[in-house]
Amino acid sequence: MIKARITVTLKNGVLDPQGKAIEHALSGMGFDGVGHVRQGKVFDVELAESDRAKAEADLKAMCDKLLANTVIENYSVAIT
Amino acid sequence: MKSAVVLLPGLNRDRDMIAALTKISGMPPVTVWQTDTEIPDVDLITIPGGFSFGDYLRCGAIAARMPVMRAVAEKAAKGVMVIGVCNGFQILVEAGLLPGALMRNTSLKFVCRQVKLQIANANTMFTRRYQPGQIIRSPVAHHDGNYFADDETLRRLEGEGQVVFRYAEGTNPNGSINDIAGIINGQGNVLGLMPHPENLIEAAHGGSDGRALFESALGIAA
Numbered sequence: 001m002i003k004a005r006i007t008v009t010l011k012n013g014v015l016d017p018q019g020k021a022i023e024h025a026l027s028g029m030g031f032d033g034v035g036h037v038r039q040g041k042v043f044d045v046e047l048a049e050s051d052r053a054k055a056e057a058d059l060k061a062m063c064d065k066l067l068a069n070t071v072i073e074n075y076s077v078a079i080t
Numbered sequence: 081m082k083s084a085v086v087l088l089p090g091l092n093r094d095r096d097m098i099a100a101l102t103k104i105s106g107m108p109p110v111t112v113w114q115t116d117t118e119i120p121d122v123d124l125i126t127i128p129g130g131f132s133f134g135d136y137l138r139c140g141a142i143a144a145r146m147p148v149m150r151a152v153a154e155k156a157a158k159g160v161m162v163i164g165v166c167n168g169f170q171i172l173v174e175a176g177l178l179p180g181a182l183m184r185n186t187s188l189k190f191v192c193r194q195v196k197l198q199i200a201n202a203n204t205m206f207t208r209r210y211q212p213g214q215i216i217r218s219p220v221a222h223h224d225g226n227y228f229a230d231d232e233t234l235r236r237l238e239g240e241g242q243v244v245f246r247y248a249e250g251t252n253p254n255g256s257i258n259d260i261a262g263i264i265n266g267q268g269n270v271l272g273l274m275p276h277p278e279n280l281i282e283a284a285h286g287g288s289d290g291r292a293l294f295e296s297a298l299g300i301a302a
Contacts, residue, residue, distance in 0.1 A: 017186045018188065021188055071179075071228075
């Protein structure tokens with residue numbers, strides 16, 4: 001079995017109102033020097049597959065077709 | 081003119097859409113369920129508002145991958161009119177039937193109020209009963225209506241008259257780029273909009289500003 005972690009983040013230049021709100025909250029709590037904060041998503045996926053290359057290709061297809069909206073989001077796949 | 085309403089778990093404006101289509105066209109629309117792989121012969125398919133699949137993952141993302149949406153895409157490719165309202169608009173962009181994406185409102189708040197809309201293109205099959213530049217009223221109720229598209233897509237939308245409705249007179253409730261409230265596809269037969277025209281079609285609603293949209297699509301004289 002292969003386990004993977006998929007990270008989905010907003011593309012540069014796409015406004016992130018939630019990240020902005022978190023950024024302001026951190027500053028308000030007294031954490032000085034907080035720069036930009038961007039919010040993203042993490043998916044931990046288990047695959048019944050032993051071929052790493054096949055697993056990676058499948059995971060990328062899952063990202064392109066469902067897990068990420070590639071209009072506004074980037075993704076990265078890490079097999080653990 | 082026959083119409084259909086797409087039903088998905090979590091939608092909550094389906095009855096409003098069915099009532100509006102019934103009142104305006106004089107006959108009830110057929111309903112199609114998420115697992116249906118075929119849609120009967122109709123002239124107009126509507127996807128109502130709500131929170132399909134609880135807005136899990138992204139608004140409209142799961143609904144867009146249901147079998148019924150493949151059937152909607154096939155009908156749209158053949159020129160059948162499609163209107164997606166609110167969650168329906170989100171589903172159409174997630175399904176790739178319209179460009180761009182709908183993001184969280186810049187205020188981070190759910191907005192439920194009346195806005196003003198300018199008819200940015202009155203030369204479409206959905207707006208021909210309106211005057212160019214006309215300002216109408218419409219209710220909105222959404223958390224993720226902040227329309228976004230990359231520069232190239234935006235240039236194309238603006239250049240080809242694909243922006244159909246714009247929030248007017250400072251009433252943009254969600255921070256959408258260029259005040260965009262509704263767009264059509266390049267072929268001109270798929271419309272998505274965040275406002276709810278189906279909730280302003282008769283005197284009991286406090287006005288009928290949204291009625292002409294359905295009269296345009298259904299070819300009914302005002």
